[in-house]
Amino acid sequence: MPVNVVHTPEEEIAWERAKARAHEQYPEAKGAQFYRIVMAIYKKMVHYQPQSSAATDRAATARRMR
DSSP: OOTTTOOSHHHHHHHHHHHHHHHHHOTTOOHHHHHHHHHHHHHHHHTOOOOOOHHHHHHHHHHHHO
């Protein structure tokens, strides 16, 4: 479970469900490929929005002001 993405008990449940779904749909996937599949399924399940950093916020603000 990636601790930088999964924080709450509800997200842990979603992560486990995503792993189960990945095993069902892609039984041959192993290692990094399996992790990428689980992450993609998980993000769709929880409508994942990455946290923006201060540098990204400043760059976006600068682009809007042009």
